[in-house]
Amino acid sequence: MNMDRWTSGAHYDQWMGRWSRLLAREFVKWLSLPAGLRWIDVCCGSGVIAEAVVECNAPASVVGIDVSPEKISFARQHRARPNVTFEIANAMALPFADASFDVAVCGLGLNYLPDPAQGLEEFCRVTRSGGTVAVYVWDYAHGARFLREFWDAAMAIDTEAAAFDQARRFSMCTPEGLQDLFERAKLENPSLHGLEIVTRFTSFDDYWDPLLTGQGSAPNYLAMRDKKIQAAIRERLRAALPANAQAAIELPARAWAIRARRP
Numbered sequence: 001m002n003m004d005r006w007t008s009g010a011h012y013d014q015w016m017g018r019w020s021r022l023l024a025r026e027f028v029k030w031l032s033l034p035a036g037l038r039w040i041d042v043c044c045g046s047g048v049i050a051e052a053v054v055e056c057n058a059p060a061s062v063v064g065i066d067v068s069p070e071k072i073s074f075a076r077q078h079r080a081r082p083n084v085t086f087e088i089a090n091a092m093a094l095p096f097a098d099a100s101f102d103v104a105v106c107g108l109g110l111n112y113l114p115d116p117a118q119g120l121e122e123f124c125r126v127t128r129s130g131g132t133v134a135v136y137v138w139d140y141a142h143g144a145r146f147l148r149e150f151w152d153a154a155m156a157i158d159t160e161a162a163a164f165d166q167a168r169r170f171s172m173c174t175p176e177g178l179q180d181l182f183e184r185a186k187l188e189n190p191s192l193h194g195l196e197i198v199t200r201f202t203s204f205d206d207y208w209d210p211l212l213t214g215q216g217s218a219p220n221y222l223a224m225r226d227k228k229i230q231a232a233i234r235e236r237l238r239a240a241l242p243a244n245a246q247a248a249i250e251l252p253a254r255a256w257a258i259r260a261r262r263p
Contacts, residue, residue: 003164004112005220009074012214016108019146020045022197023255024052024107027136030193031259037102040228042091042123043109045071047079048052054081061134063101065089091119099128106135108255110181111170120185127262133187134259136195140167141174143254146199150211150218153236158229164221178258187260201249204238 006012017073028049037059041049044064053062064086075086089095091106091113096155104123113119115235123133138144145167154161162168172175175192201207214223222230241249 003169003220004217005214005223006068007070007174007215009046009068009071009078009190013078013213015210015213015215015219017046017048019197019199019253020048020108021052021067021193023136024048024199025056025109027134027193027255027257028052028056028257029104030195030257031103031105031132031134033057033103034130038100039063039103039105040065040094040096040101040123040126042094042104042106042119043067043112044075044086045107046108047075047084047086049088049105049107050075050081050084051079054064054084060082061085063087063096065091065094073261079205080135092122094122094126096126098125099131100126101131102128103132103134105133108137109136111137111166111173116172117181120181124185124187124262127137129262131262132259133182133185133262135171135178136255136257136258137170137178138166139173139194139256140165140170143194143252143256145251146201146207146253147218148224149241149251153223153240154218154233156236157232158225161221164217166217173256178256180259182258188263190258190260192258193257195257199251199253201251203247204241204243204249207241207249208234208237 039062041064050062050064062084104127151165
């Protein structure tokens with residue numbers, strides 16, 4: 001069963017892009033790397049990390065790669081910069097020579113690779129000795145509350161929802177899981193950090209409507225349910241989500257980041 005769907009850069013940006021942009025800025029600031037470096041952004045999606053790197057780090061170059069032609073097309077249209085290129089490529093077999101980059105990063109994508117450990121090895125291969133390898137993933141189990149609220153509501157309505165829940169599917173998306181991956185890759189001096197943001201929705205519809213895009217995990221799951229289940233999940237969420245006097249909803253969200261040195 002295809003549990004995740006990535007066929008539209010615009011719809012993905014509507015669903016996840018606003019939060020990806022906030023995380024990308026926090027991530028790049030935390031890395032605090034010098035200017036003039038060569039970066040590769042693996043699983044670049046709509047290009048938000050590449051955009052943050054250019055804004056914060058004055059890189060020599062950034063190459064964003066993603067397996068989705070639709071996302072690469074969107075990134076080229078909306079995140080174009082003179083020193084940034086976006087290419088269609090498989091993260092499991094990067095089309096670059098060894099030690100081509102100073103920094104390899106991956107935001108919200110490592111857990112979606114068929115073999116995250118093998119993917120991390122490929123990130124290391126294209127990074128020079130002494131370079132930086134860094135990733136971040138959602139804290140699906142506890143920290144990404146806008147997702148946790150959805151899955152808790154879905155599982156209360158639909159017995160099949162648990163199989164789609166990212167917290168159950170991606171056990172690596174914890175500090176312990178990331179640490180283990182980086183240690184197995186023999187990366188040096190791994191450092192963990194929690195990236196904290198607030199997801200703000202102007203209304204319940206502002207929360208719900210992006211779930212109807214079909215892009216990503218939760219929207220793809222919802223698109224596969226019948227109208228009755230969709231409506232039941234919607235009403236359960238409407239009752240559960242905390243709204244202020246202006247009907248706005250604010251939910252904290254955390255991603256786990258890790259960085260290390262390539263030997």
